[in-house]
Amino acid sequence: MKADKVTLIEIKYPRADREKQTCFLLVWQDWLKETDERICLTTELCCSQDEEPLILVRGIFCGLPEEALGIISPLIRLGGARYRLKYLPFKEALSVFTLP
Numbered sequence: 611m612k613a614d615k616v617t618l619i620e621i622k623y624p625r626a627d628r629e630k631q632t633c634f635l636l637v638w639q640d641w642l643k644e645t646d647e648r649i650c651l652t653t654e655l656c657c658s659q660d661e662e663p664l665i666l667v668r669g670i671f672c673g674l675p676e677e678a679l680g681i682i683s684p685l686i687r688l689g690g691a692r693y694r695l696k697y698l699p700f701k702e703a704l705s706v707f708t709l710p
Contacts, residue, residue: 618669
């Protein structure tokens with residue numbers, strides 16, 4: 611499938627304690643079994659002593675933001691999630707993930 615434009619997805623759970631991270635991972639595992647093949651997400655769980663615990667999900671969806679929101683809704687239902695969806699050209703979305 612060729613996509614000229616994609617939806618950039620970012621989900622953050624700031625102050626995600628161990629319980630929140632555990633709940634998120636259980637939802638994530640179930641979500642992965644049935645997810646749309648047009649979406650590609652990565653997840654990071656950050657829990658160092660020097661930094662605030664955090665869940666960070668980033669990726670792209672080959673489709674419109676409204677569709678993406680429906681697909682990621684299980685991942686943002688836990689409460690406390692902040693998310694951003696941005697519809698932009700594919701090349702511009704890739705530059706977000708490219709190291710300088």
